Amino acid sequence: MLVLEYKVKPKPQQVAAIEEAIRTSQFVRNKVLRFWMDNRGVGKAELFRYNTALRNEFEFVKDLNSHACQTAVERTLRAITRFYENCKQQKPGKKGYPKFKKHSRSVEYKVSGWKLDESTKKHITFTDKKGIGKLKLIGSRDIQYFQPEQIKRVRIVRRADGYYVQFSIKLDPRDTVKPLTPTQKAVGIDVGLKFFIADSQGNTEVVPQYYRKAEKHLNRLNRRKSNKYRKGKKPQSNNYHKARQRSAKKHLKVSRQREEFVKKVALRLIQSNDLVAYENLNVKGMVKNRRLAKSITDAGWTTFRQWLEYFADKYGKLAIAVPPHNTSQNCSNCGEKVEKSLSTRTHVCHHCRFVCDRDWNAAINILQKALYIVGRTKIYASGETSSWLVGEILLANEDSLNEESTSL
Structure with a gap:
């Protein structure tokens, strides 16, 4: 994944809307975590169904895009999974029991709830009912080189010096650079x-x-x-x-x-x-x-x-x-x-x-x-084996010859 980050300068009413979206995402995460604590053994499906129940119960949760609520549940699932993995691996010390969030700084959308300006792609509009509206993207990286279907996540992040919008793009970083000439060092x-x-x-x-x-x-x-x-x-x-x-x-x-x-x-x-x-x-x-x-x-x-x-x-x-x-x-x-x-x-x-x-x-x-x-290290994928013992030289050569003969 490739992450592009842009600075945004929202108006006061947009700042209030962004903060409300962040608090709502934190509310969903904490409620889902409490549901897991009170009902040990519930799985992924039960947590997402509880998220749907929250959207039906609270109007301010329903105003937030459904995908943004789902990402809040996914964050809780990652914390729970990490805790169980640490317990299985018998990690020394604290196992990282999931905790409630008090000061969240971001809200994350998936493929809906936002829309890029089709002409310049220098503006983004958030279309849910929180009222964030249109924001201008300030940055040197040009997102118009990427297709809209490549953008998998959009995140609004609050930092000490203002607000930022991040785009998670499905792209191998190795495809963005030219291969380097081997230095042999x-x-x-x-x-x-x-x-x-x-x-x-x-x-x-x-x-x-x-x-x-x-x-x-x-x-x-x-x-x-x-x-x-x-x-x-x-x-x-x-x-x-x-x-x-x-x-x-x-x-x-x-x-x-x-x-x-x-x-x-x-x-x-x-x-x-x-x-x-x-x-x-x-x-x-x-x-x-x-x-x-x-x-x-x-x-x-x-x-x-x-x-x-x-x-x-x-x-x-x-x-x-x-x-x-x-x-x-x-x-x-x-x-x-x-x-x-x-x-x-x-x-x-x-x-x-x-x-x-x-x-x-x-x-x-x-x-x-x-x-x-x-x-x-032994490398078998290419059909060759690195022989670091004298007794394995013939075996390695035999393996290589056998693999080559079967592929012909």
Whole structure:
């Protein structure tokens, strides 16, 4: 799926209509979740029938497009399914029991309830009874290159700096780019807090620390917001909401800066290498360390991995996650284990006298692990088998010959 996002600037009455649609979608989701809690064992069909009953019972639910109500039910189903899967897999810790939504920020339509302007496709009109009406799409991406039947979902999202309309288009991202020329290069990368990444070729990328740099300003905005908050007062004053909006916009800017940085680094790595190896880190467990949690979150390792895997799939490259065990301790030259603390930044091997930067040594080990994994992989689909044992060479050749003979 390809997602196109456009900024919209609704009028005050349209803002009220959008907020009403978001609250209605949240209401349907929470009511369906309560129905599931009170009637354990009900399935998908019963939940959708209950959604129909809600539309007949409440007029404001009926005003929302029926497909938008169905997507609210689907969100509940995804949360329930994820909870059951975590229980079956015996996931350690909390299993993710579904929770009620208090502050939803989006409403999602399917193939009805909206209509694009046929001439320019720069305007969208929402046709349900909530009264959102016509909105102008502001953005550089042109949606007129896609057929209307390719648009499977339309979502209105509220953020700190305004409202956005997203289009989910049924399209393989690999069809939107030209195949890259193979670079015949492979690289291993080690993420860290001193350097954002250090690769096996000796290159490093400094951590930008966007949150650390903006922390002083963020704390000031948060104090101003707290000073205007009056406990027990409902609703809060306009000055409080203005301060809250300023703080939220600053947080949004920091998160966007971080995501654009990791996206740029991930794209550069994929375009310049055919194979990229990285550590399969348990970031969720690492942030439990209160001394390093802020720095790890500010680095954006999880977001970086997501974009790395996305670009690898888009451009037809290999992105391989390897176990992180002893990548910093083992010597990349001789393989011996050299114990070192986190503060020791230089790798000095007492067995082979190899000396290099700690992160560079780890990146080489990561690349070696990835190549080992690739070397042991057997590929049967093409009719060939990778033989990594001497005794399997004849068997592999025999399998290949047999497959070729049967296909002729």
